[in-house]
Amino acid sequence: EAVRSSVRSGIILFDITRVVEELVFNSLDAGATKVSIYVGVGTCYVKVVDDGSGITRDGLVLLGERYATSKFHQLADMDAASGCFGFRGEALASISDVSLLEIVTKAYGRPNGYRKVIKGCKCLYLEIDDDRKNVGTTVTVRDLFYNQPVRRKYMQSSPKKVLHSVKKCVLRIALVYSQVSFKVVDSESGDELLCTHPSSPLSLLTSGFGIEVSDSVHELNASDGILKLSGFISGPCDGFGIKAFQYVYINSRFVCKGPIHKLLNQLATRFECLDSWAVNDGSQNRKRSRSQAYPAYILNLICPRSLYDFTFEPSKTYVEF
Ligand code: ADP
Ligand code: MG
Numbered sequence: 277e278a279v280r281s282s283v284r285s286g287i288i289l290f291d292i293t294r295v296v297e298e299l300v301f302n303s304l305d306a307g308a309t310k311v312s313i314y315v316g317v318g319t320c321y322v323k324v325v326d327d328g329s330g331i332t333r334d335g336l337v338l339l340g341e342r343y344a345t346s347k348f349h350q351l352a353d354m355d356a357a358s359g360c361f362g363f364r365g366e367a368l369a370s371i372s373d374v375s376l377l378e379i380v381t382k383a384y385g386r387p388n389g390y391r392k393v394i395k396g397c398k399c400l401y402l403e404i405d406d407d408r409k410n411v412g413t414t415v416t417v418r419d420l421f422y423n424q425p426v427r428r429k430y431m432q433s434s435p436k437k438v439l440h441s442v443k444k445c446v447l448r449i450a451l452v453y454s455q456v457s458f459k460v461v462d463s464e465s466g467d468e469l470l471c472t473h474p475s476s477p478l479s480l481l482t483s484g485f486g487i488e489v490s491d492s493v494h495e496l497n498a499s500d501g502i503l504k505l506s507g508f509i510s511g512p513c514d515g516f517g518i519k520a521f522q523y524v525y526i527n528s529r530f531v532c533k534g535p536i537h538k539l540l541n542q543l544a545t546r547f548e549c550l551d552s553w554a555v556n557d558g559s560q561n562r563k564r565s566r567s568q569a570y571p572a573y574i575l576n577l578i579c580p581r582s583l584y585d586f587t588f589e590p591s592k593t594y595v596e597f
Contacts, residue, residue, distance in 0.1 A: 282396070284373075286374055286421070286424050288367075288370045289367075289370050290427075291427075292322060292420060292442065295322055295371055295417060295420065296313055296324070296442050298371070299367075299371075299417075300458075301362060301367075302368075302415070303326035303413070304449070304456065306328025308326035308327050308328035309327060309456055310327045311324065312324070312458075312461070313446060313459065314461045315439060315462060316463040317462075320375075320422070320428060320432070322416070322420065324415050328413060329412075330381045330383035330386070330412055331379070331381040336381065336392050339368060340392070340394040340397060340399065341397060342369040343364065344365045347362050347365075359527070361529060368415075369397050372394040374420060375422065376394075377394045377417055378391065378392070378415070378418070379413065379415050381408070381412070382409070382410065388406075388408075389405040389407070390403065390408070391404075439469060442460060443469045446458050446470055447470060447480065451477045451523055451574050454474060454475060457472060458471075477507075494508065496509060504578040505576070506576050507573060507574045508573060508575075509540075509572070510572040522537065522572065523575070524536050524575050525575065525577070527581070531592075532593045533595075534595040534597075536595075541571075
């Protein structure tokens with residue numbers, strides 16, 4: 277059963293980026309305003325420190341058991357839970373299946389902090405931590421994939437690639453959580469890979485990726501009472517490379533494939549036709565060909581959970597409506 281469970285967990289958490297993502301999601305679900313992420317590829321190490329609401333002792337007792345979640349109590353809560361990333365109580369149980377997991381936390385308004393260590397969904401310690409003074413949670417993952425040697429070796433063979441992937445993942449989250457400060461540090465070299473402060477998503481793109489967004493960017497804010505769309509979109513622009521800069525989020529969760537992307541690019545093609553037609557006033561040289569150009573966008577669609585499904589793939593980056 278233990279082997280089956282760790283294989284299953286390895287499918288959910290196929291790399292270190294997924295582990296970081298799940299931990300950051302938990303910090304955001306806990307209302308954190310500051311999230312610091314430390315990653316060591318060679319040492320198979322991840323630490324996420326947040327200033328969120330923390331976990332009470334009662335919560336900590338259950339934490340790490342599969343399907344233990346504080347975010348989803350009954351089916352009727354499904355839509356209420358759409359404000360959270362978590363809903364299944366799988367992440368920490370799965371992480372503890374493939375690593376040694378430590379949680380140090382202090383809940384808001386509680387006198388004591390606590391420390392819990394879990395391995396293979398089993399609690400090794402749960403004790404009061406007198407040193408823990410500030411509210412929030414620190415989750416440390418050690419020896420990641422200790423029982424999945426091939427995966428571990430694969431990860432360690434390309435540390436630069438892994439760190440870049442973690443940075444990209446956190447930046448993608450920061451683009452819709454621009455009110456939160458994020459930091460990503462390579463715990464082995466001490467290098468800071470990303471450091472964001474509350475600011476506009478557009479300036480994050482410039483500081484994080486060196487992308488200058490100047491080509492006719494429009495801010496969007498639309499709502500029909502059920503759906504709410506917000507973000508930024510540019511006209512078709514060549515500067516970003518094909519589709520290099522298209523971020524779609526559903527309830528603040530990044531999705532990389534789905535009908536919205538298709539629709540947006542079709543709309544962009546239509547804009548191009550109109551554009552060409554408008555300037556085709558006899559002077560042929562004014563007619564531009566922009567067939568290779570796509571719009572750049574960061575769009576977040578807030579919508580009821582019952583209208584879409586993103587659980588087709590373990591990575592949850594494909595959505596159907
Ligand atoms: P889920 O997020 O689906 O509930 P997880 O396994 O990711 O499942 O987390 C289990 C529970 O642990 C959460 O429901 C939450 O109560 C608690 N938790 C985990 N991480 C944090 C954190 N950083 N801050 C506060 N609570 C947390
Ligand atoms: Mg979670």
